Amino acid sequence: MNNYKLSRLSLAVIMGAFTASGAQAYVPGGTLNPNDIPKYVTPLVIPPVMNDTGIGDDYDIGMRQFQQQILPGGIWNTLNGRNDSFPPTTVWSYGPATDPRPDSRALGGGQNVAPAPNSQFNYPAYTIEAVKDTNTSVDWINQLVRRADRCRAVGGNIGTERANDCKFIKHILPVDQTLHWANPKARCDKGELRTDCHGQTQMTYNGPVPIVTHVHGAHTGASSDGYTEGWWLPNASNISCVPRDVNGDPSWRPAGGEYVCEGTIANLLTDRDGFNDQNIGNGVGHFEYLNDQPSATLWYHDHALGMTRLNVYAGPAGFWLVRDPSAVSGETGMQEGILPGPAPIAGEDLVTTNFPAELGGSREKYREIPIVIQDRSFNQDGSLWYPDNRAFFDELNVEGTAGTANEQYPGAGELQINFSGNNAQDKVSDIAPIWNPEAFFNTMVVNGTTWPELEVAPSLYRFRLLNGTNARWLSLSLPTINPVTQQLRVPVIKDHWYREVNTRNGQYKGPWMPYQVPVEELFMYQIGTEQALLPKVVAVREGKATQLNYNSQAWAFEQMPYIEINNQLIIGETDQGFDGQGLLLGPAERADVIVDFRGLPDGTVIRMLNNAPDSPFGGFPADELPDADTTGQVMQFVVNHALLGTSPTDEDRSASGRLRNPDTAATSPWDLRLTGVESSLPTPTITREMVLLEEESKLVCVSEDAAGNLFQEVGMLPPCDNGAVPHGPQSAILGTIDAAGTSQGQLWSDPISTNPAVGDVEDWRLYNYSADAHPIHVHLVKHKVMGREAIGGGQSVAVGTPNGLEAWEYGWKDTVNAYPGDVTTIRAEFDLPGLYVWHCHIVEHEDNEMMVPFCVGDVCPDKLF
Incomplete structure (x- = not known):
């Protein structure tokens, strides 16, 4: 986390953070202990679609402050029959500007408390549905x-x-x-x-x-x-x-x-x-x-300078889905197949999308659901907690709090340095007093509730996943779990039907035949990334990712690639093995996935887990695991056979296995025919060498005393001596490499140095000289990941194919993981003139200099150059 190495005890030891079993304790922060929040007692909220003004594709959207029942209690007691009494949380979010403030009192909630049927103001915000090529x-x-x-x-x-x-x-x-x-x-x-x-x-x-x-x-x-x-x-x-x-x-x-x-x-x-x-x-x-792009899973959020981390943490974010009505299943790049559905549509209110039929809703029917995963910390009064002092990141206490009720890290020392800002101290510093270089929180919030549960039919579901955290990577898996003993990966028997395939024409033949297979973990079949569908379905489970070949075998196995047929492993192309990695999502990345719950016994419990760390990420194998009792868990699914048939895409089979509804049933992910969206680009006009750097203080040298305090060496400037080190990180920045091969950092206020011509295709080679991975987002463009290699040559940090691409990185993206010590190359066409930005989507980095402008063409204000 820090770029100085001092001898003080780590946070884990200071706080007794390791139990006898070796599991790490939860991330500090807030007065509400996350272990006191009951899990899997609130339903997953299915975000409704926001209504327009009544004029097609025209919206008046406000951002407001209100309260939301994120923690158990309130409206959720009406649905689950419990008596939880956690207070609501003050949040910000979007909604139609003329809507009243939320009022959920009739449903057991409160005045000005969402979710509420009378108002579309909600956290996360309702989904905006857009049509390809329609403004x-x-x-x-x-x-x-x-x-x-x-x-x-x-x-x-x-x-x-x-x-x-x-x-x-x-x-x-x-x-x-x-x-x-x-x-x-x-x-x-x-x-x-x-x-x-x-x-x-x-x-x-x-x-x-x-x-x-x-x-x-x-x-x-x-x-x-x-x-x-x-x-x-x-x-x-x-x-x-x-x-x-x-x-x-x-x-x-x-x-x-x-x-x-x-x-x-x-x-x-x-x-x-x-x-x-x-x-x-x-x-x-x-x-x-414009929406003149392939169908895609986009999202909208606030982007104010130096405040994005705070504004988005307060709540304002929602999905923006672009659909292509002229394409198969409404998806550009779909050649053949039916995707699970329906999704919510405009006009369906909160009750319709989230209440069961017996309470006037129809939540049972939805098979396409957008899911945003975030981490938050709370205080006992329900309020959001966010660190208010740099000492928190340094695992230290604010000066003067050790031994008091305000002590953030019991047993740790204090941070005793000067901070930037010229009106409080006469000594110069470049360390911000409040900003934390990265922020990790101890409670997982999914679609606006803590650790929710979704009842699912034994059917195919489509989930549009978004990592909406500030700084946390997610590595997701779907193991089975015994809900009584909490034992993971307990085998359950999954029923399947199969037919043989004619090897000459690839068509199915013969009768349907049943078979059973034990399952300990479900695959997530990824069909799309941020900007479009993939060219091939990618089956992902913990430790494995495989591109599937359409109809390469007669079988659609959940246990692929571990089942053998005729002594041959069932695999596809680009078969990659990982050390513990699941479906990997950096901040702001999205994954469009299908999960196959078909054939699972009634009552089967599947839990979504995360095994990416509670600290800055540098790739797998990760240095540490998240806390298994809190941030290592995300949400869970419970199979309910009574829901089968509530969606037209559910399979309807006869006793002999014949599919009665082939024209409406969702297609097995093994049989989906994706072409993806044409992802080749011409040879680049120019190749730019970009750098990702982490900056130490240029003004503050620190040492540690016997009491564990980190104090400033008065009168000493870096380079430090006598065992002192520059305090850091002071910021993270972007930059370029000049003709002499020297890194040139660029600050937000520096003149623009990146100026593609309109229509230029460019390669950007991102040299990550920092200790952490960075999710890099370039505005305006969709890009193609061309490859990764170690700086100086050799194998990338990313485990996989020789070019360093993950199996799911062969389509269009808008956010890419740049690993430490790697050169990551992306290619994009800059086709519209204007002023844009590129930045790291760890929003704490973005807010403190790791974002710079670029200009396409000659239309930008002269004063910026």
Whole structure:
């Protein structure tokens, strides 16, 4: 975690973090012990589809503050018959701007508490369904005011009778003003009077919150991409907006209530990119989305400069699904087959999608479900917990708290250094006081509830998985479990039907025949990545990933590739073995998977587990496992035979095995014919050498004393001596490699150095010189992963094929794992002009310099170069 090696005890030893069995204790953070939260007692929420304004593909979407029953209790007691009493959690999220505030009292919840049938405001946000090649128009409205439902601050003047309801609310999490952030108060550390800069003060920010929405993976004009300096404040009654170019008035000083209400780039991109689609003002940003891309699993979230980690942790994120009605099963790249369904559609409310038939709903019918996996920590009052001091990351206590009730790490020392921000201390520092380089939390939250459960029919299901965490990698598997003894991988007998295949034409022949096979873990059959379907289905289980050959055998085995037929292993192409790795997802990555529950006995329990660590990730084999009792578990599935037949894609078989509904039944993943989306690109016009770096402090040397305190060596600057080391990491950054082979780090405020021409195809070679993996996201483009190799040559850290690609990386992606010590090469076409960014999607990194702009063509403001 840290880039200095000191002798103090590790956190695990300090906190007694290893039990007698060797299992690691849960991640610290928050006053609510995650082991006190009952697991698998709340149902998995199936996100409904958000309604538009009544004009097709036009939305007015607000971001608001409300409460959500994330922990057991409230509305969930109505569904599970329990009497849990955990309080609701204050969150932010999106919903139709004219909706009332949530009211779930009639269902056992509370006033202003979601989920609620009367309001679409929910965490995570409802899904936006988009149609390929059909524009979607959205007014994104900052409604972070006291009572947005009564204020309706969507533009124009606010009447005095609404002034109290329209007052802005401050952030629910600690904002570090010393980072390079939006800074609406326009007071910079070097005295400049402008926004989007390093702030002066170590105090947390208590002003109105800037937002700007980014649809992650969207192919759209720069003015609607959610550029991180294109933010806006709410149209609140207690804000006095001042001109953005305050530097033109050297006498200006922000008075109480005075803020710059729009970011530096707001409205500057309109017309420059050829899309007259951006109009930011009065608390609203009008964006247009082209959807001119293959069907895909996208998502939308906030992207404000220096605040993404906090704004997204507060809740605002949702799925944005692009469908292709002209393609087989609505999916570009599907040649033959039927995918599991249905998915929720517009007009189906919360009760329809999440309540069983006996309570007026129809949740039993859904076979396509988007699932976002996140980690959170909570306090006993239900509030979200996020670290408010750098000491937490360093596994130390805030100076002056050791031995008190506020001690975060009992038995550990204190962090005794100066911090950046020039108004609190006279000694210089470049270490941010609040920002943590990465943040890991102790409770798994899936679709807005902790450790949920989904009852499933013995059928095929399609899950669109999103890693929505701040910094955590996920490595997922689906073992069976004995719910009484909690023993994993207990064999259950799975019933199958099979037919022989004519080897000359690949067609099935002969009668259906039954067979049984013991199963200890289900495969996840991955059919797509972030940007499109894959060219081949990939079967993934812990320790194994295999590309399937269509109809390569007469059998559709759940135990593939361990079953032998005629003394031959059933395998496909690109058969990869891993040391413990399951379905791997870095932050922001998505996986479109099918899970086959067919033939499992009634009551079978399948648990989704995670074996990626509770710490920075560097590849498998991982240095440590997550806590088995908390972050090592995600959710579980329980097979219920009574649900069979509630979906038209469920199989209906006769006693002899004949399929009665071949025209509607979902196709076995072994028989799906995918072509993928054409993923070849021309020879690149240019190859760019990019670097990923981790920075140590240039101003702070630290040593450790006998009490375990980490203290600053006064008067010493790096390079340090006498056993002291630079404190770090101070930040993570991106950069380039110059003609001499020297790494040149680039900060957000530096002139733009990456300027593809419109239509250029480029290779970007990402040299990761840091100690951790980074999920790299390039805005605008979908990319092809071309390969990985060790820096200097040799085998990649990624276990697999000689070119270092995982079995699921042969299609289009928008986020790639760049492993430490590796060169990862991606190829993309930059086909639209405008100003975009590329960044690490560990959002703590992104918020502190690991994001830089690039410009396509010659349309960007000259001052940026």
